[in-house]
Amino acid sequence: MKKLISTQWIDNFLSPEEYSEIMELSNTTQFLLPWEYADRYGDSKNPDPTINFNWRAWRGCRRSPNLVNYLDIGDKIGELFDCDVGRLEYFEHPVENFPDYVPNPPQHIDARFDFSGVLYLDHGAEGLGTTVGDQYVEWKPNRLVTFDAHTMHNPHMGGTNRIVLTFFSYKKKF
Secondary structure, eight states: OOOOOOOOOEOSSSSHHHHHHHHHHHHHHHBHHHHHHHHHHOTTTTTOOTTTOGGGGGOEEEEEOOOOOOOOOOHHHHHTTTTTEEEEEEEEOTTOOOOBSSSSSOOBTTTSSSEEHHHESSSOTTTTTTTTTTEEEETTOHHHHHHEETSOOOEESSOOOOOEEEEEEOOOOO
């Protein structure tokens, strides 16, 4: 089994059939506004930082419901990287909310998790990749980017719609 040491990416992560399924769902899935997501998952009224998803920080963005029990990609990631995927969601930076390219968005960590990543979809463009630490990983459809969740990182967005499939996971408990 592969263990994460640093930022990694895998091109053509999904088979054409799997990728087609993920793309089709991305075109039909429900996207929640930040406060709708917080209300659904019970953290909007909870000040506990271990429960709060910091939904206020992603103003203007939208996220799908958690699809971890619906999509097999979570199992594939878990087996490959020896982790338990807890959240698997589409994340959108809609062009109407981000009409101009943002050259240096603030970085953040995914504090509640151990291991994170994104799968780039057809909803994006060159220049809309991800910076992890000081390393930029360019946008390419069907590229899986993985990293330690406690490493500072940020998406690049603006000027066009950007939708990725994100995952957040924990180290396996033996």
